Amino acid sequence: MVIIFVNSAFLIACARIAGSMALFRLPGLIDPHVHLRDPGQTHKEDFFSGTTAALSGGFTTILDMPNNKIAITTEQLLKEKIAIAKGSIVADVGFYFGSMGDNLNEFPKVVDKVFGLKLYLNQTTGNLLINKNKLKSIFSAWGKTVRHLPILVHAENESLRSVLDVVKETKQNVHVCHVSTQADLALILREKESRLPISCGVTPHHLFLTEHDANVLGPFGKMKPPLAKRKDVDFLWKNLKAIDVVESDHAPHTRKEKLETTFGVTGLETTLPLLLTAVWEKRLNIDDIVRLCVTNPARIFGCQTDPNTHIEVDQSISYTIENRKLYTKCGWSPFANWRVKGKVRRVILRGKKVFEDGKGISVAKGSGRIIFPVPCAD
Numbered sequence: 001m002v003i004i005f006v007n008s009a010f011l012i013a014c015a016r017i018a019g020s021m022a023l024f025r026l027p028g029l030i031d032p033h034v035h036l037r038d039p040g041q042t043h044k045e046d047f048f049s050g051t052t053a054a055l056s057g058g059f060t061t062i063l064d065m066p067n068n069k070i071a072i073t074t075e076q077l078l079k080e081k082i083a084i085a086k087g088s089i090v091a092d093v094g095f096y097f098g099s100m101g102d103n104l105n106e107f108p109k110v111v112d113k114v115f116g117l118k119l120y121l122n123q124t125t126g127n128l129l130i131n132k133n134k135l136k137s138i139f140s141a142w143g144k145t146v147r148h149l150p151i152l153v154h155a156e157n158e159s160l161r162s163v164l165d166v167v168k169e170t171k172q173n174v175h176v177c178h179v180s181t182q183a184d185l186a187l188i189l190r191e192k193e194s195r196l197p198i199s200c201g202v203t204p205h206h207l208f209l210t211e212h213d214a215n216v217l218g219p220f221g222k223m224k225p226p227l228a229k230r231k232d233v234d235f236l237w238k239n240l241k242a243i244d245v246v247e248s249d250h251a252p253h254t255r256k257e258k259l260e261t262t263f264g265v266t267g268l269e270t271t272l273p274l275l276l277t278a279v280w281e282k283r284l285n286i287d288d289i290v291r292l293c294v295t296n297p298a299r300i301f302g303c304q305t306d307p308n309t310h311i312e313v314d315q316s317i318s319y320t321i322e323n324r325k326l327y328t329k330c331g332w333s334p335f336a337n338w339r340v341k342g343k344v345r346r347v348i349l350r351g352k353k354v355f356e357d358g359k360g361i362s363v364a365k366g367s368g369r370i371i372f373p374v375p376c377a378d
């Protein structure tokens with residue numbers, strides 16, 4: 001099997017399919033930020049349901065976060081997670097490692113198995129939360145072990161400033177997850193201009209929803225970071241060209257749990273239709289989708305994709321997002337009842353049709369692959 005890096009040459013492969021003006025072929029999309037909950041909270045999602053949702057939404061490669069019920073902070077826990085995933089996944093899955101600053105000696109043991117280190121500086125699901133005083137030692141230990149793999153941060157407001165100070169000192173590659181406010185994005189853009197090695201992502205919920213929707217959605221509009229003001233959302237759209245990736249932050253919780261205090265919304269099945277609708281509305285174009293959901297995530301996280309993997313989308317089909325049609329185990333979306341234009345028609349994984357018109361054709365457990373980062377001499 002030939003594996004290539006997705007690069008600009010691959011863009012040329014994005015072609016209209018003969019005979020239809022609206023049917024497009026795109027490379028399989030990469031979502032670099034999902035929470036599949038397996039192991040530990042498989043009543044919310046598991047490797048099979050989560051990767052089936054990914055395929056249904058056009059994502060053939062996803063990178064899974066470490067904030068499991070027992071956070072993935074040791075090689076042993078990572079190995080166990082990989083072993084569970086192996087027999088269950090139907091899309092390709094890679095992993096991140098977590099830290100609270102007390103597992104630095106584990107870094108050398110896992111760097112060949114993960115796409116980056118995730119640090120939480122603000123409240124999230126699970127107990128992976130660090131104090132900013134730990135940043136310097138974690139950054140130094142990670143950088144000494146494997147400089148090229150990024151550190152991903154959940155860092156809002158003041159926490160973001162602390163992270164950027166440490167990036168200035170260490171020059172470590174950092175990816176700032178789910179940027180949601182004008183202030184944070186403006187700061188990141190300034191530092192990018194001064195050539196700090198940072199990238200950033202935005203989520204579909206922060207692009208398509210505001211704090212007004214949070215009022216209407218009630219608990220189903222609660223996530224971290226929270227939905228922002230109209231002016232923040234407008235600023236994200238205005239600067240989309242400078243944003244590196246769209247990441248769903250697919251974070252399933254059951255309906256019952258949402259009525260209690262849980263943060264997070266689903267996203268794997270709604271990201272692409274929302275982006276295609278925005279293309280229809282001329283707010284972005286297909287090349288932007290490929291940049292945000294394929295080429296940039298491949299470059300930033302060093303993930304390889306397979307040239308015989310692609311998706312076909314029809315831009316002319318309008319439909320309504322319905323909870324009952326979702327594959328995510330928790331069965332709800334903050335975008336339920338939204339009318340969208342642009343639908344995933346087919347998903348081809350390594351030359352084999354695996355999804356067609358919302359139905360799994362060949363989604364045998366274990367048919368997805370665990371992916372690992374490309375080794376880099378540094």
Ligand code: DOR
Pocket residue numbers: 035067123124125154222223224225251252263264265
């Ligand atoms: O809303 C969120 N949910 N934000 C996070 O940072 C974590 C996620 C989750 O795991 O539920």
Ligand code: ZN
Pocket residue numbers: 033035065249251
């Ligand atoms: Zn997340």
